[in-house]
Amino acid sequence: xxxxxxxxxxxxxxxxxxxxxxxxxxxxxxxxxxxxxxxxxxxxxxxxxxxxxxxxxxxxxxxxxxxxxxxxxxxxxxxxxxxxxxxxxxxxxxxxxxxxxxxxxxxxxxxxxxxxxxxxxxxxxxxxxxxxxxxxxxxxxxxxxxxxxxxxxxxxxxxxxxxxxxxxxxxxxxxxxxxxxxxxxxxxxxxxxxxxxxxxxxxxxxxxxxxxxxx
Numbered sequence: 001x002x003x004x005x006x007x008x009x010x011x012x013x014x015x016x017x018x019x020x021x022x023x024x025x026x027x028x029x030x031x032x033x034x035x036x037x038x039x040x041x042x043x044x045x046x047x048x049x050x051x052x053x054x055x056x057x058x059x060x061x062x063x064x065x066x067x068x069x070x071x072x073x074x075x076x077x078x079x080x081x082x083x084x085x086x087x088x089x090x091x092x093x094x095x096x097x098x099x100x101x102x103x104x105x106x107x108x109x110x111x112x113x114x115x116x117x118x119x120x121x122x123x124x125x126x127x128x129x130x131x132x133x134x135x136x137x138x139x140x141x142x143x144x145x146x147x148x149x150x151x152x153x154x155x156x157x158x159x160x161x162x163x164x165x166x167x168x169x170x171x172x173x174x175x176x177x178x179x180x181x182x183x184x185x186x187x188x189x190x191x192x193x194x195x196x197x198x199x200x201x202x203x204x205x206x207x208x209x210x211x212x213x214x215x
Contacts, residue, residue: 049148056113057152060145063109064193064210067141070104071212078103082139082213087124087174111143115205120144123171123203124212127178131190132214137177139213150195150206158194162206163187165197172203 074080078095080103089108091097098104114120126137145153150162169182188194192211198204 053146053148053152056145056149057156060113060143060149060153060208061157061193063113064141064208066106067098067104067109067210068192068212070098070106071139074098074104075213082136082215087139087141109141109143113143113145113149115144115146115149124174125171125178126176127169127183127186128180129183129186129189129191129211132192132211134215136215138211138215140178141210141212142171143208144203144205145195145208147197147206150197150208153193153195153208158188158191162195162197165199167200168196168198170200170202171198171207 074085074096080096085096085098087098089099092100094100095102099106099108109122111117111121123142126139128135128137132138154160154162166185166187167182169178187196193209195206195208197206
């Protein structure tokens, strides 16, 4: 009968090869864990992006409400009527300036939550939103945001998805009405805040809006 010996000349016991089983088992477990981590990393990234959109959406709703409070203060405490106010970061002295301590008493809103901070800024156009007040135009505050943020805003504020994209006019025409013909197709009638998808050539994209003054 042949007896196997190792290079040192010592006889190998029958249990010498048993350790390979646990080693293979550990390798298999490590492979499963690696696969799970790789698969989970994509879900983690998606979850982080969604949470960021929720945070931005909630922050923008709060900023919009703050702007509305400032406008209400000028109306009720200072007796400022529609169109007699100034919404401009350079005007911060008079009692009819939204960003004046004696006027609206609020700070200039940041564009950090915009689609492209530093490039996308707040607009303050006017336009008659259907089913909101009279047929006279409302004062709006508008900021371009990411599509994911837009969805979160509409979900939180209006319990609905973002409406289909439509040409709503040029939002950058601050100081003049958004064309009434375009406002007739406003996709969120009766809503004082929300987010719309504009296909207008000048201001294309998804935009958060807050109504500041209703007529």
